Amino acid sequence: xxxxxxxxxxxxxxxxxxxxxxxxxxxxxxxxxxxxxxxxxxxxxxxxxxxxxxxxxxxxxxxxxxxxxxxxxxxxxxxxxxxxxxxxxxxxxxxxxxxxxxxxxxxxxxxxxxxxxxxxxxxxxxxxxxxxxxxxxxxxxxxxxxxxxxxxxxxxxxxxxxxxxxxxxxxxxxxxxxxxxxxxxxxxxxxxxxxxxxxxxxxxxxxxxxxxxxxxxxxxxxxxxxxxxxxxxxxxx
Numbered sequence: 609x610x611x612x613x614x615x616x617x618x619x620x621x622x623x624x625x626x627x628x629x630x631x632x633x634x635x636x637x638x639x640x641x642x643x644x645x646x647x648x649x650x651x652x653x654x655x656x657x658x659x660x661x662x663x664x665x666x667x668x669x670x671x672x673x674x675x676x677x678x679x680x681x682x683x684x685x686x687x688x689x690x691x692x693x694x695x696x697x698x699x700x701x702x703x704x705x706x707x708x709x710x711x712x713x714x715x716x717x718x719x720x721x722x723x724x725x726x727x728x729x730x731x732x733x734x735x736x737x738x739x740x741x742x743x744x745x746x747x748x749x750x751x752x753x754x755x756x757x758x759x760x761x762x763x764x765x766x767x768x769x770x771x772x773x774x775x776x777x778x779x780x781x782x783x784x785x786x787x788x789x790x791x792x793x794x795x796x797x798x799x800x801x802x803x804x805x806x807x808x809x810x811x812x813x814x815x816x817x818x819x820x821x822x823x824x825x826x827x828x829x830x831x832x833x834x835x836x837x838x839x840x841x842x843x844x845x
Contacts, residue, residue: 611712612684614656622655622690628717629694629813631726632782633701635775636797639726641806642813643696645825649810652685652694658716662709664699671828692817693720701778710778714785723790724752724817725783726809730775731796735765738796744812747771747783748791755816756793764794803834 614620629646631639646652654670657680667678681699686692701709717723731743738745745764746756753763766772773780773794783790793816795809810825 636802638728658682727779
């Protein structure tokens with residue numbers, strides 16, 4: 609099942625050897641906001657999109673330097689050195705097509721050696737041990753889990769054999785299909801103004817992935833109209 613459509617002049621073979629960052633639609637859309645920060649701060653290039661009818665159709669003009677074309681619901685970006693590939697999903701999954709969505713996303717992600725799943729969990733449903741701790745957790749095995757633990761980020765507490773990720777959308781299903789190569793980075797959040805959450809999550813991701821040094825994150829132009837930012841008076845004329 610190959611649903612990846614590359615942009616003109618991009619060779620899909622360049623995906624090989626890259627690590628994919630996979631933000632899941634979850635509470636507060638924190639992973640999507642964080643993906644915005646990563647894509648725009650580190651100047652990831654749009655290299656294609658996932659062709660699927662499992663998400664709500666959406667389109668708008670592009671933000672990257674007035675390039676020709678429009679956005680699609682699930683786009684694929686890559687760093688200039690091809691080390692990192694990042695998906696950005698702009699609309700929710702259609703309820704009746706959730707299984708097909710998981711199959712499409714995991715089929716694409718499975719070609720990568722390492723998968724970093726970003727998700728948020730409902731902070732109102734934390735355990736006592738989670739309330740009295742940092743707002744991050746990690747799930748999986750391997751180097752990124754060890755790096756997280758070295759930064760003081762605990763492994764997600766599991767009270768049973770079934771992984772419980774309230775508020776995280778389809779994250780559990782995606783993780784189960786990619787478990788051998790996936791690490792899940794988690795932030796507890798609530799619905800509302802999640803800009804600061806995405807910055808905090810981005811700082812955690814920046815450190816654990818050991819990305820290039822920056823002084824601050826660069827948000828996209830679309831953030832000018834996010835909840836919590838000053839309103840544009842022209843909208844009300």
